[in-house]
Amino acid sequence: MLTFPILTYHKVQAIPPAPGYLCNYVLPAQFERQMAALEAWGYTSITLEQWVEIRAGRQKSPKRPIAITFDDGYRSIYENAWPVLRRHGMTATVFLVAGSIGETNHWVKDEAQEQLLNQAEIAEMSADGICFGSHTFTHRPLTALPQTEVLYELMRSRTDLETLLGQPVTSLAYPYNKHNRGVRAIARRAGYRSAVLGRGRLNARWTNPQALMRIAVDTRTTIEEFENRLCHPRFATGL
Numbered sequence: 001m002l003t004f005p006i007l008t009y010h011k012v013q014a015i016p017p018a019p020g021y022l023c024n025y026v027l028p029a030q031f032e033r034q035m036a037a038l039e040a041w042g043y044t045s046i047t048l049e050q051w052v053e054i055r056a057g058r059q060k061s062p063k064r065p066i067a068i069t070f071d072d073g074y075r076s077i078y079e080n081a082w083p084v085l086r087r088h089g090m091t092a093t094v095f096l097v098a099g100s101i102g103e104t105n106h107w108v109k110d111e112a113q114e115q116l117l118n119q120a121e122i123a124e125m126s127a128d129g130i131c132f133g134s135h136t137f138t139h140r141p142l143t144a145l146p147q148t149e150v151l152y153e154l155m156r157s158r159t160d161l162e163t164l165l166g167q168p169v170t171s172l173a174y175p176y177n178k179h180n181r182g183v184r185a186i187a188r189r190a191g192y193r194s195a196v197l198g199r200g201r202l203n204a205r206w207t208n209p210q211a212l213m214r215i216a217v218d219t220r221t222t223i224e225e226f227e228n229r230l231c232h233p234r235f236a237t238g239l
């Protein structure tokens with residue numbers, strides 16, 4: 001059976017003295033080891049758009065597809081993760097908060113503030129094959145907003161990012177993993193062909209593309225756990 005793991009990362013950098021949420025950090029050396037392991041285990045990284053085509057039978061799947069995703073769009077992706085991805089011939093999808101490009105993660109006050117990617121860095125990575133998706137316009141939980149606001153968050157971020165990138169933006173990551181049937185329907189209407197959740201297990205062909213599950217990786221994840229989560233779906237639940 002063809003399974004499709006999607007990994008979630010946030011910041012790839014040294015951990016500051018008061019990180020706030022340790023679960024948002026992976027050390028550069030850990031990331032390097034994980035990407036080298038994926039290459040050694042025969043995984044091929046693909047974008048979510050490619051997965052949509054594969055599950056529809058319009059594109060052939062590599063033997064072991066995987067997606068590497070980053071939420072929020074931190075500059076550490078440019079500085080520390082992108083060089084590693086390049087070295088291992090991998091692509092990734094970065095979910096940007098369209099209204100905060102070049103700023104910091106100011107939507108969460110009790111977390112260490114880190115620099116986000118600016119327009120030039122995004123353009124450089126995009127030209128090199130890194131894919132970008134939407135993490136909404138302001139990173140508010142969509143389930144707490146009226147429908148018109150949800151539509152605004154999804155439309156405004158998509159159109160702004162498409163203008164910035166000069167290409168279609170078709171994937172979405174729900175902030176705080178907050179979604180429901182209504183939010184998913186609006187996401188479809190707003191032009192997203194795929195959307196990812198914060199956590200879960202492996203995906204199969206029949207997994208709803210508006211609710212693709214992801215495997216969260218953080219600095220506490222050992223390489224053995226990393227391998228287990230990829231190989232055994234039950235280990236990936238409840239992360």
Ligand SMILES: [Zn+2]
Binds near residue numbers: 071135139175176
């Ligand atoms: Zn986020």
